[in-house]
Amino acid sequence: MSDTSSSGSTTGSSTHTPTYSERLWVPIWxxxxxxxxxxxxxxxxxxxxxxxxxxxxxxxxxxxxxxxxxxxSRRRIEVIDGELVVEQAHLPVELISRGVVVPGSAKSAALGRQLDPAAFVRHRPWIKTMALVVLDDPEDPTPYWLISTRRPAELLAALGHGEPPTS
Structure with missing residues (x-):
């Protein structure tokens, strides 16, 4: 598993407000x-x-x-200024071809046999759902990002690859 993706810029964090922001806290218990x-x-x-x-x-x-x-609980997922930011990794939204919600029932398969060794993975075992973001960048060896998130539908909607939740 790679720690960073070669796509996107590696500049410091922006001062603009994020379109989407989530901190992956450990469970209260x-x-x-x-x-x-x-x-x-x-x-x-x-x-x-x-x-x-x-x-x-x-x-x-x-x-x-x-x-x-x-x-x-330090990990934060944000969409800022047209970039998906997970820790120090940045991915411009225009390099994303599609996104998929990975439910808790399919998480084991996504992290097991079906996992591509070149994928960018940020997993937290206490979070059941994940978002799979497929890249469309021929220069990047990373085929997709697989990220733990409690609100995958909202994240994909912020990336422009999904419908916002209706509840």
């Missing part, structure tokens, strides 16, 4: 579990070394757990 695991680990360390610095494992491990959850 992960937060109490992460904090609980950090607190249990800190309690184990506290029991093993009581005394003046018994608070130290709590002060270190709980913020570390919060940092890991925020770090896992």
């Amino acid at each position: 992960w937060w109490p579990i992460g904090i609980g695991i950090a607190a249990l680990l800190a309690a184990e360390l506290h029991m093993g070394a009581p005394g003046m610095y018994a608070w130290l494992p709590y002060a270190v491990l709980i913020p570390c757990a919060l940092w890991v959850l925020v770090w896992l």
Whole structure:
């Protein structure tokens, strides 16, 4: 799997407002579990070394757990100024030939046997749906982008390759 696509520009982010923007947060139920695991680990360390610095494992491990959850949620998908932006990869919308919503039931096949090794993939396991964006650029070896998104129909509509949701 490639980390970036050779198509499009690699300039910095634009100051314009995005047509579409989505941050791929971890599920809400992960937060109490992460904090609980950090607190249990800190309690184990506290029991093993009581005394003046018994608070130290709590002060270190709980913020570390919060940092890991925020770090896992850092990915953002945006459509800005005619470009699809996923992390540092940019794809001009005019290079997209079509887009398809990949439902949760077809996600395993899309990431398994049917996956082209040259595809640009940005996957988050806690997000069920994906968007498949097929490129029309003979100079780019990347055949398509496969991106986890909670709102694939809205993303494709922002790219001009789909109908906006009616709800």
